[in-house]
Amino acid sequence: MKITVIGTGYVGLVTGTCLAEMGNHVVCVDVDGEKIRILEQGGIPIHEPGLLEMVTRNRSAGRLQFTTDLVAGVAHGTLQFIGVGTPPDEDGAADLTYVLEAARNIGRHMTDHKVIIDKSTVPVGTGERVRAAVAEELARRGLTIDFAVVSNPEFLKEGAAVEDFMRPDRIVIGADDEQAILLMRALYSPFIRNHDRLLVMDLKSAEFTKYAANSMLATRISFMNELALLAEKVGADIELVRKGIGSDPRIGYHFLYSGAGYGGSCFPKDVKALISTARNEGIDLKVLHAVEAANERQKLVLVDKVLARFGSDLTGRRFAIWGLAFKPNTDDMREAPSRVIISELARRGASLTAYDPVAMPEARRVLQDIEGLTFVDQPAQALDGADALIIITEWKEFKSPDFDAIKSRLKQAVVIDGRNLYEPALMTALGIEYIGVGRSNRSCENAT
Ligand SMILES: NC(=O)c1ccc[n+]([C@@H]2O[C@H](COP(=O)([O-])OP(=O)(O)OC[C@H]3O[C@@H](n4cnc5c(N)ncnc54)[C@H](O)[C@@H]3O)[C@@H](O)[C@H]2O)c1
Numbered sequence: 001m002k003i004t005v006i007g008t009g010y011v012g013l014v015t016g017t018c019l020a021e022m023g024n025h026v027v028c029v030d031v032d033g034e035k036i037r038i039l040e041q042g043g044i045p046i047h048e049p050g051l052l053e054m055v056t057r058n059r060s061a062g063r064l065q066f067t068t069d070l071v072a073g074v075a076h077g078t079l080q081f082i083g084v085g086t087p088p089d090e091d092g093a094a095d096l097t098y099v100l101e102a103a104r105n106i107g108r109h110m111t112d113h114k115v116i117i118d119k120s121t122v123p124v125g126t127g128e129r130v131r132a133a134v135a136e137e138l139a140r141r142g143l144t145i146d147f148a149v150v151s152n153p154e155f156l157k158e159g160a161a162v163e164d165f166m167r168p169d170r171i172v173i174g175a176d177d178e179q180a181i182l183l184m185r186a187l188y189s190p191f192i193r194n195h196d197r198l199l200v201m202d203l204k205s206a207e208f209t210k211y212a213a214n215s216m217l218a219t220r221i222s223f224m225n226e227l228a229l230l231a232e233k234v235g236a237d238i239e240l241v242r243k244g245i246g247s248d249p250r251i252g253y254h255f256l257y258s259g260a261g262y263g264g265s266c267f268p269k270d271v272k273a274l275i276s277t278a279r280n281e282g283i284d285l286k287v288l289h290a291v292e293a294a295n296e297r298q299k300l301v302l303v304d305k306v307l308a309r310f311g312s313d314l315t316g317r318r319f320a321i322w323g324l325a326f327k328p329n330t331d332d333m334r335e336a337p338s339r340v341i342i343s344e345l346a347r348r349g350a351s352l353t354a355y356d357p358v359a360m361p362e363a364r365r366v367l368q369d370i371e372g373l374t375f376v377d378q379p380a381q382a383l384d385g386a387d388a389l390i391i392i393t394e395w396k397e398f399k400s401p402d403f404d405a406i407k408s409r410l411k412q413a414v415v416i417d418g419r420n421l422y423e424p425a426l427m428t429a430l431g432i433e434y435i436g437v438g439r440s441n442r443s444c445e446n447a448t
Contacts (some may be wrong), residue, residue, distance in 0.1 A: 174206020323393025
């Protein structure tokens with residue numbers, strides 16, 4: 001099939017590349033000339049495991065092209081995916097400026113039948129607004145050209161995006177046009193060959209499903225973070241509690257880790273947007289308000305632990321920071337808890353030496369105003385002479401570190417672990433003062 005993807009960010013680039021991998025002819029369009037330049041020169045503008053190889057393969061095969069030429073982009077695809085950003089506006093609602101601009105652009109330049117597929121995360125009712133925007137542009141040109149609008153929310157996880165797209169748990173299609181539904185079935189059938197995981201529903205329900213999914217996941221995280229605060233007070237270990245409840249199949253193990261709060265480009269903005277949609281309908285989503293408030297508090301939990309251990313004036317203190325990205329396997333720093341933690345510690349006079357396996361270039365850009373923040377190329381370098389090690393992102397390479405080096409290179413053998421990577425009992429045995437989230441320091445010998 002001939003496909004155009006409008007917006008070549010995390011979602012657009014992965015979508016376009018994976019669709020090309022199945023043999024489709026894909027043109028990815030973006031207004032950001034720098035992004036397109038990097039892609040045309042054989043690089044990729046983001047870190048995503050497996051993506052560069054797939055982009056390279058499909059470019060060489062002539063199935064994947066990148067352009068800033070919006071007119072050529074509209075001309076190419078029968079299927080027009082919209083994968084542009086939907087950041088929160090000042091009230092927390094999703095800002096649809098980019099989505100509607102992309103839709104208008106299709107209406108301005110289309111000359112034949114198009115299926116317009118919204119892959120961006122958009123509030124209920126956006127499909128209708130996309131339809132109206134395209135129709136308005138066609139009317140302005142005095143043309144009647146048939147087109148369909150489909151909602152196809154994306155559920156990929158950054159850091160595992162290629163894998164998620166190639167082997168999806170489910171594909172949600174919201175549409176009322178039978179021809180468009182048939183096309184979408186054909187497009188996705190190679191991705192779901194062993195059993196059908198395509199869920200067809202109406203447009204509004206599809207749009208709603210994406211927000212419901214992210215809000216549910218955010219709720220689980222905030223719930224566990226609150227329980228972790230209580231576990232510390234009463235002397236329980238949240239990691240044992242997590243295993244205790246996760247073993248119940250009605251609950252399951254996913255998204256039950258307490259830590260430094262959720263971040264990234266999706267959960268914070270999608271929770272806000274659903275609250276905003278509900279507010280417009282006169283409904284106060286009390287659970288989600290609490291989820292948001294708990295998360296804001298949680299981002300400061302590591303700071304509170306530093307202050308409890310070292311006092312409120314951190315002048316002259318230096319801390320090693322391991323992990324900056326909002327989660328492992330990505331360089332995405334959007335809404336990363338590290339940003340709040342680093343700003344707050346620096347504001348109190350601390351200097352910080354940070355390491356992240358891939359997010360340092362992006363971190364340098366977004367944290368450039370922070371005084372006393374330096375970056376190092378190796379995790380061990382960050383330790384030298386620091387008062388404590390603070391772990392913010394659970395990269396694999398931090399999971400089995402050289403504990404002797406941690407102990408000997410730090411000025412004080414203190415580890416403040418925002419991701420609960422280590423066993424408290426082991427750390428105590430090693431002579432390292434260990435401060436996790438919701439952990440007790442009792443022996444965990446029987447824990448598995
Ligand atoms: N990042 C994720 O993990 C993820 C997962 C699922 C869904 N989503 C949703 O997908 C959407 C895109 O997210 P993202 O993380 O890929 O965003 P992004 O910021 O990485 O990419 C968006 C791209 O769209 C481009 N753009 C903006 N307006 C344009 C226009 N009129 N024409 C062409 N290009 C335009 C921007 O230059 C940018 O490169 C959002 O709605 C997001 O909520 C994201």
